[in-house]
Amino acid sequence: MTSLLSRVAERFSMDLDHPSSAVKQSATAIAVVAAAVLTFIVPGLGFTNTPAAVSGIAIIAFATLLSLVFTHFENLDRYALLIPLIDLFGIGAFRAGTGGVASLWTAIIILPVVWLAAAEGRRYIAYAGIGTSLALMTPAILTLTWPQVPGEWIRGVFTPVIFAVAAAIVNELARQSRKQLRSIKAMAEEKERMLQRTVEYAAQLQESESKYRAFDRMFRGVWAAVTEQSVIGTDATGLVDAWNPGATKILGPTAEQAEDKLYIYDFHLPDELEDRARELNYPPGETVLNPGFSALVETARLGQAESREWTYVRGDGTHVPVQLSVTKRVDEEGRTRGYLFVASDVTQAREVARLKDEFVGLISHELRTPLSSILGYLELMRDDEDNPLSEEHLQYLGVAERNAHRLLRLVGDLLFTAQVESGKFPLDARIVPLEGILTSAIESARPVADTAGIQLVKNLPDAPAVVHGDPVRLGQAVDNLISNAIKFTPRGGTVTLALDVTADKAVITVRDTGMGIADSELDKLFARFFRATTATRNAVPGVGLGLTITKAIVTAHHGEMGVESEEGVGTCFSMTLPLSPVVIPA
Amino acid sequence: MSATVIVADDDQDIRSLVSIAVTKAGLTLLASVSNGALALDAIREHHPDLAILDVSMPEMTGLEVCRAARADDSVGDLRILLLSASVDEHSQSIGIEAGADYFLAKPFSPRELASWLSVGKEAR
Numbered sequence: 189m190t191s192l193l194s195r196v197a198e199r200f201s202m203d204l205d206h207p208s209s210a211v212k213q214s215a216t217a218i219a220v221v222a223a224a225v226l227t228f229i230v231p232g233l234g235f236t237n238t239p240a241a242v243s244g245i246a247i248i249a250f251a252t253l254l255s256l257v258f259t260h261f262e263n264l265d266r267y268a269l270l271i272p273l274i275d276l277f278g279i280g281a282f283r284a285g286t287g288g289v290a291s292l293w294t295a296i297i298i299l300p301v302v303w304l305a306a307a308e309g310r311r312y313i314a315y316a317g318i319g320t321s322l323a324l325m326t327p328a329i330l331t332l333t334w335p336q337v338p339g340e341w342i343r344g345v346f347t348p349v350i351f352a353v354a355a356a357i358v359n360e361l362a363r364q365s366r367k368q369l370r371s372i373k374a375m376a377e378e379k380e381r382m383l384q385r386t387v388e389y390a391a392q393l394q395e396s397e398s399k400y401r402a403f404d405r406m407f408r409g410v411w412a413a414v415t416e417q418s419v420i421g422t423d424a425t426g427l428v429d430a431w432n433p434g435a436t437k438i439l440g441p442t443a444e445q446a447e448d449k450l451y452i453y454d455f456h457l458p459d460e461l462e463d464r465a466r467e468l469n470y471p472p473g474e475t476v477l478n479p480g481f482s483a484l485v486e487t488a489r490l491g492q493a494e495s496r497e498w499t500y501v502r503g504d505g506t507h508v509p510v511q512l513s514v515t516k517r518v519d520e521e522g523r524t525r526g527y528l529f530v531a532s533d534v535t536q537a538r539e540v541a542r543l544k545d546e547f548v549g550l551i552s553h554e555l556r557t558p559l560s561s562i563l564g565y566l567e568l569m570r571d572d573e574d575n576p577l578s579e580e581h582l583q584y585l586g587v588a589e590r591n592a593h594r595l596l597r598l599v600g601d602l603l604f605t606a607q608v609e610s611g612k613f614p615l616d617a618r619i620v621p622l623e624g625i626l627t628s629a630i631e632s633a634r635p636v637a638d639t640a641g642i643q644l645v646k647n648l649p650d651a652p653a654v655v656h657g658d659p660v661r662l663g664q665a666v667d668n669l670i671s672n673a674i675k676f677t678p679r680g681g682t683v684t685l686a687l688d689v690t691a692d693k694a695v696i697t698v699r700d701t702g703m704g705i706a707d708s709e710l711d712k713l714f715a716r717f718f719r720a721t722t723a724t725r726n727a728v729p730g731v732g733l734g735l736t737i738t739k740a741i742v743t744a745h746h747g748e749m750g751v752e753s754e755e756g757v758g759t760c761f762s763m764t765l766p767l768s769p770v771v772i773p774a
Numbered sequence: 775m776s777a778t779v780i781v782a783d784d785d786q787d788i789r790s791l792v793s794i795a796v797t798k799a800g801l802t803l804l805a806s807v808s809n810g811a812l813a814l815d816a817i818r819e820h821h822p823d824l825a826i827l828d829v830s831m832p833e834m835t836g837l838e839v840c841r842a843a844r845a846d847d848s849v850g851d852l853r854i855l856l857l858s859a860s861v862d863e864h865s866q867s868i869g870i871e872a873g874a875d876y877f878l879a880k881p882f883s884p885r886e887l888a889s890w891l892s893v894g895k896e897a898r
Contacts, residue, residue, distance in 0.1 A: 549860070553830060556859040560881035561787040568794060571885055596881065614864070 209268040213255035216275050216299045220248045220282060223293040227286050241285025247278030269307055269315075272300030276319040280326025297323050297351065305355030306362040313359050317352030416532070418500075418510070421517065423526040426451045426481045438510070438533055440503030452529060453481045457499045457507070485527050488514040500531065509534050548606040555599045562592045601733040605716060608740040615658045615744055619768055622653045622662075622687060622694055629666040630685055633674060641679035644670075647686040653694045656768040657745045665741040668734045669698040669761050675728050676759065677702035689767070696763045704755035713751060714739040722755065738763075779891075780805045780820060782813035782839070783828035783857065788880070792826055792857070795884040799891035810834025814842050817849055824891075829858040829869065837872040844873035857882070 224245055227233045235241045251274040258264045258271070276297065283291040297320055304316040324347055411419070411432050418438040421430030428450050431443040439455055453461060461480030468483050487494035495513040502508060510531040517526045566589050569577065577585065607613050630646050637644045655662075666685075673683040681701040688695045703722045705713065712718045717732040739749045742763050753759040779801045783789040789806050796803050801824070805816040811833035817825055825843070827836035834842070836856050843849045855876040856869040866877045878887065 553859045556880055557785050557788065560859065561785070561791065563881045564791040564884050565787070567884055568791070 208259040209255040209265065209271055210252075210259040212268075212303050213252050213271055213275070216272075216279075216296065216303075217248060217252045219296045219299060220245060220279070220293075223282070223286070223296060227293075233286075233292070235285050236287050237285040239285070240281050244278045244280070244282025244285055247274060247281060251275050251278060269304060269312070272303040273315070273319055275300035275303075276323040277326065280323035283323070284326050294324070294347075298354070301351050301355055302358050305358040307359075308363070308366065310356075310359065313352055313356045316355035317349065320347065320351040418529070418531045418533075420446075420452060420529040420531075421526060422452045422529070424524055426453055426478070426485075426527075428452060429526065438502075438508060438531065439500060451481075452527075453478070453484065455500050455502075456480065456484065457501055460499055485514055485516075488516045488527055489524065491516060497534065498531075509538055511537075544606070548603060552599060552603045556596070559592055559596050559599070563589065563596075566592065598731060598733075601731070601737060604737055605733055605740075608737070613740065613744055615661060617656055617658050620655055620657050620659045620662065622655060622696070622765075623648055625659055625663050625666060626685060626687060626696065629663055629670055632667065633670045636671065637674050637683065640674055640677075642674055642677050643682045645682060645684040647684060649687060649689055651689055653687060653689045654768045655694060655745070655765045657765070658741075661741045662745070662765075665738045665763065666696065666698075668738045669763070672734055673698050673700035673702065673759070673761075675730070676700060676723070676726075681758075692767050694765045694767055696765070697760055698762075699758065699760040701758045704757055704759055705751075705753040706755055707753075710751055710753060714749065776800055776802050777823040778802045778804045778820065779824045779826060780807070780813065780816045780822045781826045782807045782810065782816070782831060782836070783826075784808050784831045785828070788828070788857070791884055792887070795888040796826070796891060798884075798888040801891055808832075810836065810839045814839050817843055817852065818846065821850060822852065824853045824855065826855045826857060827874075829856055829860065829865065836874075837869065840869070840872040840874050 224241070227235060227241075251271050254274065255268070255271050258268050279293075279296050279300070282296075283294055286293055301316045301320055304312050304319060306312075414432055414434050415437055416434055417432075418435035419430070419432040420428055420435050422428050427448065428446045429448060431441075431446040435446070436442050441450065458480065461483055465479035465483035468486055482489075484498075493513065493515060495511060498510055498512045500508045500510050500512075511534050512529060512531040515528045515530075516524055517528055519525045566585055570582070570585055626646070626648060630644055634644055670683065670685060677683060677700045683701075684697075684699045686697045686699070688697070703726060705720045705722060709718075709720050713720065714735050715732075716736045718735075719730065719732045722728075723730065735749075742749050742765070745765055747763055747765040750762040750764065751759065752762075779796050781789055781792045781796065781803065783792065786808070789808070793803055793806050804820040804822050807813050807816055808831075810827070810831045813825065813827055813831070813836075814834060816822075817839070825839075827839055829836040836858075840854055840856070843852060843854065853876070854874045855878060856874040857878050857880060858865050858869070859880040866879075869877050
């Protein structure tokens with residue numbers, strides 16, 4: 189429709205604005221030829237001045253030839269207005285040859301005048317007037333005589349004025365017509381552009397829609413595929429508005445039964461919610477409508493991620509332990525719109541943990557009982573006064589005893605590590621002066637250090653340092669660090685035990701001049717069963733539990749472990765413990 | 775007359791080890807049994823001065839025997855030593871709560887057990 193309109197407009201503009209010079213010239217050429225033929229054949233007419241008439245026809249012929257050339261060479265088109273000007277001279281000459289002022293063919297002048305006048309620009313009205321005047325005066329110009337008859341020169345001036353007026357009207361009409369055409373064309377183009385934009389927009393819309401559909405399919409697929417986790421969405425008051433198949437599997441109700449009907453706290457143990465609310469000190473000055481729900485979403489409401497264990501109550505009243513993470517749902521402006529509750533059933537994980545504890549206990553018992561027999565009977569052999577052993581046999585016995593003790597220690601370490609992991613790490617905490625622990629640790633390490641040819645240095649401050657802790661465990665931690673340092677230091681080296689006391693902290697450091705630890709291994713050092721490359725390369729005995737245990741003890745005392753090391757230079761372990769505010773009298 | 779003892783442990787080797795220590799200490803071993811139920815029977819039958827009981831035993835645990843013996847008026851004046859392979863710090867206090875007088879963790883030194891028993895003998 190629009191393209192049809194634009195085609196019509198274009199066609200008009202072609203015909204009106206851009207007819208070729210040859211087409212425009214054809215009217216004048218045909219009129220002059222017709223006039224010449226009529227003059228020749230009609231009795232009573234005839235040429236009054238044959239040379240003038242012939243030169244007029246020649247000029248018109250030349251102009252027509254020129255129009256054909258201009259039409260052929262488009263770049264010459266801007267000179268096309270020369271043609272009507274030449275025509276005017278030709279017609280003037282023809283008129284002079286066909287009766288001068290009395291010529292019948294004066295009217296032909298109108299044809300080039302219209303051509304000129306229709307050109308764009310008001311100056312062409314003047315060109316038309318001047319051209320007409322010159323054409324009408326041509327007989328006089330040719331004979332170089334001023335017209336004797338007053339009518340002749342009046343005609344030379346008056347007629348051009350009339351022609352100029354006609355030219356002005358034609359010019360104006362042409363102008364208007366051009367203007368209209370231009371605006372029709374502009375409108376058509378605008379419409380075309382709008383259509384183009386609409387098409388593009390529609391394509392974009394379709395693309396986003398197909399993207400949205402793909403995303404929607406993906407989301408629905410994921411939502412339906414999550415069957416092992418319960419995913420529940422609620423509004424800001426806890427009313428369920430999204431319920432996935434996992435929630436149905438873990439809790440019972442279907443999405444239809446839960447959405448817009450049930451509240452998330454319907455699935456929580458009221459006691460647990462109450463405990464948590466109390467933990468968070470509700471009501472905290474302000475009135476909380478539903479302390480349980482507020483406690484449940486408190487961390488998420490503050491924009492933090494939270495994951496903790498809760499007990500869900502199923503539709504049938506049975507309980508299921510879950511690991512639940514709560515996150516906030518926000519709208520485009522960042523306002524809280526509700527919460528998302530993602531929970532995993534941890535019944536199995538708890539059962540596994542329980543079985544592990546049981547297994548560790550059993551293993552510990554089953555390993556310690558035969559070790560008790562081995563050590564007991566070895567001792568009976570050693571103590572048998574009726575059958576004393578030879579020196580050699582006593583030596584063999586020593587090896588067996590030493591290895592049985594090694595096995596016993598390993599069992600103890602494993603059991604202790606398991607206790608730490610399951611969070612069952614008993615601390616018999618009391619107020620303890622550190623000096624005693626450090627002194628006895630260094631004294632008990634001295635025989636081993638002497639045998640290994642290592643100097644033990646103790647560097648303790650005069651001021652007492654008192655911590656709140658389990659003296660046995662703290663002693664075990666320091667013993668571990670010192671025996672490690674001795675193991676990893678070659679003969680002739682030094683192990684220094686130091687204590688630094690600040691306002692609120694005690695820093696115990698054990699520094700050696702040993703083989704050191706690679707930088708890349710420092711962060712793995714405290715992991716269970718990890719052994720440094722320097723340890724395995726130098727065949728230093730151990731299983732990789734000592735530092736794990738040491739760190740667990742320090743952490744249980746709210747302290748921190750640190751390590752600095754340089755390969756081939758030495759290592760320095762530090763234990764930072766908070767000082768007890770209570771100072772016991774000396 | 776030396777003090778009388780019964781020993782109960784499901785592990786025969788440990789039982790023998792304890793028996794040797796008892797004999798070395800100069801005490802009279804009245805019975806050596808392999809489970810808790812037999813231990814309680816032996817206590818009721820022999821009225822020993824001391825019962826050395828392993829904590830984890832079939833039929834009845836050492837703790838159960840302890841409670842049953844303390845609840846039984848016919849048992850009279852009995853000292854109980856519990857033996858345990860557990861390193862859990864709580865096991866000792868649980869044992870004392872159940873009515874045991876002494877607690878000994880495995881592995882133990884038979885030499886030390888014997889000397890402790892002989893001191894006990896003197897004290898009685």
